[in-house]
Amino acid sequence: MSEQPIDRQEYNITAYTENQIGLLNRIAIIFSRRKINIESLNTSPSEIDGIHRFNIVIHETEDVVRKIAKQIEKQVEVLKVYFNTNQEVIWQEMALYKVPTDIIAEKASVERLLREYGARAVVIRRDYTVFETTGHREETDNLIKVLQPYGLIEFVRSARIAIIKHSDGFNRKLREFERTEPGSEVIENEFLNDRDKVFTM
Amino acid sequence: MFTKEEPVQLLQEKAPQTMSGAEMTLRALLAEGVDTVFGYPGGAIIPIYDALFDFKEELNHVLVRHEQGGIHAAQGYARASGKVGVVFATSGPGATNLVTGLADALIDSTPLVCITGQVFAHLLGTDAFQETDIINITTPVTKWNYQVTEASQLPEALAKAFYIARSGRPGPVLIDITKNAQQQKFGFSEYTPCTHIRSYRPAPIVRPEYVTRAAALINQAKRPFVLWGQGVILGAAEQEFCAFIEKSGIPAAWTILGAGALPTDHPLNVGMLGMHGNYGPNMLTNECDVLIAIGMRFDDRVTGRLDKYAKQAQVVHLDIDPTEIDKNVTTTVPVWGDCKETLPLLTELIETKSHPEWRQRFEQFQTEEVAAVIQDELFPTSDELTMGEVIQQLNELTQGDAIVVTDVGQHQMIACRYARFNHSRSNITSGGLGTMGFALPAAIGAKFGRPDRPVVAIIGDGGIQMTIQELGTIMQTGVDVKIIILNNQFLGMVRQWQELFNDRRYSFVNIASPDYVTVASGYSISGKRVSERAELKSSLQEMLQHSGSFLLEVMVTKENNIFPMVPQGCSVSEIRLR
Numbered sequence: 001m002s003e004q005p006i007d008r009q010e011y012n013i014t015a016y017t018e019n020q021i022g023l024l025n026r027i028a029i030i031f032s033r034r035k036i037n038i039e040s041l042n043t044s045p046s047e048i049d050g051i052h053r054f055n056i057v058i059h060e061t062e063d064v065v066r067k068i069a070k071q072i073e074k075q076v077e078v079l080k081v082y083f084n085t086n087q088e089v090i091w092q093e094m095a096l097y098k099v100p101t102d103i104i105a106e107k108a109s110v111e112r113l114l115r116e117y118g119a120r121a122v123v124i125r126r127d128y129t130v131f132e133t134t135g136h137r138e139e140t141d142n143l144i145k146v147l148q149p150y151g152l153i154e155f156v157r158s159a160r161i162a163i164i165k166h167s168d169g170f171n172r173k174l175r176e177f178e179r180t181e182p183g184s185e186v187i188e189n190e191f192l193n194d195r196d197k198v199f200t201m
Numbered sequence: 202m203f204t205k206e207e208p209v210q211l212l213q214e215k216a217p218q219t220m221s222g223a224e225m226t227l228r229a230l231l232a233e234g235v236d237t238v239f240g241y242p243g244g245a246i247i248p249i250y251d252a253l254f255d256f257k258e259e260l261n262h263v264l265v266r267h268e269q270g271g272i273h274a275a276q277g278y279a280r281a282s283g284k285v286g287v288v289f290a291t292s293g294p295g296a297t298n299l300v301t302g303l304a305d306a307l308i309d310s311t312p313l314v315c316i317t318g319q320v321f322a323h324l325l326g327t328d329a330f331q332e333t334d335i336i337n338i339t340t341p342v343t344k345w346n347y348q349v350t351e352a353s354q355l356p357e358a359l360a361k362a363f364y365i366a367r368s369g370r371p372g373p374v375l376i377d378i379t380k381n382a383q384q385q386k387f388g389f390s391e392y393t394p395c396t397h398i399r400s401y402r403p404a405p406i407v408r409p410e411y412v413t414r415a416a417a418l419i420n421q422a423k424r425p426f427v428l429w430g431q432g433v434i435l436g437a438a439e440q441e442f443c444a445f446i447e448k449s450g451i452p453a454a455w456t457i458l459g460a461g462a463l464p465t466d467h468p469l470n471v472g473m474l475g476m477h478g479n480y481g482p483n484m485l486t487n488e489c490d491v492l493i494a495i496g497m498r499f500d501d502r503v504t505g506r507l508d509k510y511a512k513q514a515q516v517v518h519l520d521i522d523p524t525e526i527d528k529n530v531t532t533t534v535p536v537w538g539d540c541k542e543t544l545p546l547l548t549e550l551i552e553t554k555s556h557p558e559w560r561q562r563f564e565q566f567q568t569e570e571v572a573a574v575i576q577d578e579l580f581p582t583s584d585e586l587t588m589g590e591v592i593q594q595l596n597e598l599t600q601g602d603a604i605v606v607t608d609v610g611q612h613q614m615i616a617c618r619y620a621r622f623n624h625s626r627s628n629i630t631s632g633g634l635g636t637m638g639f640a641l642p643a644a645i646g647a648k649f650g651r652p653d654r655p656v657v658a659i660i661g662d663g664g665i666q667m668t669i670q671e672l673g674t675i676m677q678t679g680v681d682v683k684i685i686i687l688n689n690q691f692l693g694m695v696r697q698w699q700e701l702f703n704d705r706r707y708s709f710v711n712i713a714s715p716d717y718v719t720v721a722s723g724y725s726i727s728g729k730r731v732s733e734r735a736e737l738k739s740s741l742q743e744m745l746q747h748s749g750s751f752l753l754e755v756m757v758t759k760e761n762n763i764f765p766m767v768p769q770g771c772s773v774s775e776i777r778l779r
Contacts, residue, residue, distance in 0.1 A: 018400050022336055022346070029341050070524040076345045076365055079400040 010039070011065040012084045012091065012162045015054040016046060018077040027054065027078075030071050036060060040093075042159035047171060051079065057160050084164050091162035095140035096122070097131045097147050098154040104129055108150050117143045128153060218390075222352030223252040223383040226316065227260060229359040232392040235287050237261045237278060237649045239271040243291025244331060246318030248383035250289075263649060263678055266670040268295050270642035272302025273668070276311050277646030280629045281604055281654075283437070285367050286646065288315040293331030296338075296377070301636055303342040303373045308633030309458060310435060312371035314362045322350040322379040335377050344372030352385035356392055364395035369403030370522040371435060404521050407538035409546065415517045415534045416550035418491050422515075424559045425451045426482075426489035428474060428503075431458035431632075432496015432520060432540055439463070439625045441544040442495065448548055450555035452563050454482035456497050457613075458632040461622035465601060471563045475503040476767045477614040480574075480776060481566030483767060486511050487774040488562075493517045496540050499529040500633065509772035519543050573778040574764050579619065585758035586734060588615040588687050594738050595657065595685075596621040598745055603655040604629060604647050608640035608664030611693035614763045616659045626651075638667030644682045645674055655683065655745065662688040662714045672724040675750045683744050684752040686717055689759050697762045721752040732756035 017023055024043065031038055040057040058065065065083050073081040101124065104110060114120060119133040133143055140157055220228075226249055230238065238260055242250045253262055265271040268290045275286030290296055296317040306313050320329040336348050345365045349358050355378070362374040419425055427449075433442045439462050446453050446463065452471040453463060463470045472479030474486075483505075486492070492514040497503070504510045507529060515533040518526055519540050526535040536543050578589030592615060595603075601621030607613040607630040622628055629647055631639040644658035665686050675682060696710040721728035727747060731740040737755070744751040767776045 021348075022340065025337060026340050033341065067524070067528060074522070074524050076398065076401045 007061050008059055010057055010059055010086050011062075012086065012089050012160070012164075013054070013056040013058065013065070013069060013072070014082045014084070014162065014164065015056070015072055016079040016081075017052050017054060017075075018079070019045070019050055019052045020077045023075070023077050026075055027056075027072055030068060030075075031056075031058065034064075034068070036064070036068070040160040042161050055159065055161050082164060084162070088166070089162040089164050091136070091160050092134045093137060093140055093160050094132065094134045094158040095143070096154075096156050097133075097143060097152060098128050099131070099147055100151045100153065101125060101127060101129045103150050104147075108147075113143075113146065117146070119143060218388070219386050220389050221248065221252065221383065222349075222355050222378065222385050222387065223248040224255075225352065225355050225387075225389050226359065226378070226383070227252050227256050228389075229356065229363075229392055230287060231256075231259055232394065233359075233363045234284065235260065237263060238287045238289055239263045239265055239274040239278070239646060240289030241265055241268050241271055241291070241295060242289070243293075243295045243318065245292035245320055245380050246289060246295070246316075246378075246383070248380060249316070249318065249378075261649070262289075263645070263674065263680075265642065265645075266673045267668065268298035269301055269638070270645075270668050270671040270674065272299045272306070272313070272315065273636075273639050273642035274646030274649070274671075274674070275313055275315075276302060276306050276309075276639075277606060277629055277643030278650035279306075279311050279313060279646075280643070280650075281626055281647035281656075282650030283626060284650065285312045285314055285363055286650075288313065289317075290315065291318045291331065292320055292335070292377075293333045295331075296335040297333055299375070300339065300342060301634075303339055303375065305631050305634040305636045305639065306373040307342050307344065309631065310371050310431060311373065312366040313373040314359075314366050315373065315375045317375060317377045318383070319348065319377045319379045321381045323381070325350075325379070335375065339375050342373070343375050346375040346377070348377040348379070349382050350379045352382045352387040355382065356389065357395075360393060360395035361398060364398070365401065369401075370432075404539045404542075405523055405537040407536075407542055407546070411534060411536050412543060412546045413550060415493075415519075415536050416547055418515055418517055418534055419449060419451075419493065419547075420550075420552050422491035424485075424489045425449070425491040425493060425556070426485060426514075427451045427453035427493045427495060428456070428486075428497055429453055429459045429462060429495045430456040430497025431462075433459060433462040434496075434625050436496065436521070436539050436541040438496075438539075438541040438544055441541055441548070443467075445544050445548045445551075448553050449551050450553070450560075451493065452556070452560050454479070456500070456503055456632070457617045457628070457630060459497060460617060460620075460628040461625050464623050465621045469560075471560075472567070473618055475500075476505070476769075477618065477763050477765065478503075478767075479567065479618070480570035480765050480778065481563040483765070483773040483776045484566055485562060487513065487772065489514050491515050491517065493519070494530075495519045495544070496521070498522075498525045501529075504529060505767045505771055505773045505775075509774070519547075570765065570778065578615070583758070586732065586737060586755060587761060588612055588689075588757050589619055590734075591685065591687060591737065591741070591755050591757070592616055592619040592659070594741050598738070598741055599655065599657070603627070603657045604651060606630070606640050606644040606647055606656060606658045608658075608660040609635045609637045609694075610661045610663060611689070611697065611761070611763050612659055612661045612687040614694075615687075627654075637661075637664040640664060641668050641682075641684065642671045642674070644684070645671060645678075645680055648680050648682050656681070657683045657685060657745075659685045659687060661693065662686060662690065663692045663712055665717070666712070666714070669720065672721060672726060672752075675726060676724040679749065681748075682750050683747075684721075684750065685741075685744070686752065686754045687757050688714060688717075688754055689757050689761065690714070691759060693761075694763070696760070700760070700762065701766075701768070717752060717754045726750050726752055728752035728754065730754040730756065 279286035
């Protein structure tokens, strides 16, 4: 395997799209064609009826992620694409943990666990209990380690969702798409605006 | 009779009526101005073919011999005419046979609408007879695709298909229609063409400040160099381009898909770019101070080794497709937009110049190339015929007015290098995908697209055997296509690489040919074989003057190499003359 360039890091790609059969495949193959692994993928309806929001996490260089973002935005049914480093977003993943109630009640200090890991009990049954927590990867990972000795039965983690810190007017921009002709601000392409630094003249 | 000028008007006059999805599909094609369809029937598309029975007057359906031939013909039609090419195919194998053509059309930005039949909607996913998941198969090779399972979805789907195929950077679209949707009757009143899709921007908005920056760069340039591609042709911006070139006085070179946008003998046309392009354009790419790329995508066959490509130059890139900017070559000034719109803005701002000393550099290299390569290729003194002299003689006879359709390989490079083009949309070739077997069906399509122009297909002895069955299409339709087979009894380009880079280990490049003249005569097509120089010109003349199709097989020297050549992995300025 070739050596990984050192400037690779996690990027959060946010795409607003139409809700269309087959679009997930169209977006996924943009990555697989270039042999890029998708670390996390979340897709769900946005705040606007009929518009979906993809959150995709990849580990890549800025140059690659910029080209990928443009390729996604080129797809007919994609409205808008943004990409951000982890520093530029607020992000969360949610995790569920199923543990045997008798052991957890007997051996672990449940109250301490809940407090320390910001977890809460979603279901408490005679046979098992389900805890839920949200946070960054390390936080949800840590709770696995803690619960493992108490007979962790099942674990699941959601894809990442992220909100961009400087996301002024997203909702407003999206609303403009609902009009027949989008306003110039929506047509405006961020990538071109970001280019000013490359000019030497 | 339906008139193309006001296609929608006619349909609007009709009262709302109940019709089948199949009939509506054909009415949509008429409303979009379609006059010719290339296709092949089959079980899942029978309802559309049944409806076609009643549209024989309005729609010319060309029955091909293989769906791949059908889609290449549609590509040829689209490339020659500038209109959208339309293909019909059935489900399963009919649809999968389109894949090569879709990939070719996507990479060469050719507008197509392919309509495939599909099994009944209730059978989807059951492994029904001739069922294949053509939507997922074609997703990577289409600009857009969509499956219709209800007749009522058809008008919008077809309207979007034509709009997407022809707008912005054109490309192929596939609409898969289940059999029940074709059969189903529904209330249909008028066809509304699509003019807007909220999530789709055909062309980015032009930003004048970038045009201003580009003009400033060009005005201060001492050694500016223009590279143009098919974008000039697709944008119908030939005149705008010519005006820009003539005012700026900048020498301009072309990619093979851009050939013909500026006439071959225009004084500022300095030749072809790339691996087998001209000497000067390749060498001087690495000496120019401002490189102006117009509607081209810096393909690896054009750039050679990227980290040694035009590193000294400031790059201005005009393109309609934002993904092309900075994709391969980092741009100093990007000018996003349709060059039909951006070129006049740029021409307005640039100073009138002529760059005589800089242009002389190109002439010097050209003189060198003529002496080392071109003279021997076009006017050989050896006994055997060369590919180049065939093209040279053809130029003299057609005067550069023919549409030249080429296949892929050595003959393609020779034809693109030496064919003379007076008009745009005259060089039809498979550029990006390099699809052998493209030329014969594409030439058929080109003739249907431009019946007023002579069409000459130039094909190697390898490529002709990949789609030779389309001689049957020529026989049945009587379409007038002149076919030149340049037979060197080898898969010549691979043989050349094996000679130069694999110690002459000629691995499976010897290819036997049938007696092409006899094969042609089996299809009632006249033909002739020529191997003597004395007979070449008269044979070409006979071919061109023949009424109807004609196949001319020219036996050329077996082991000629195409030079100049930029070997793979080398810089454009490391181009070899021998």
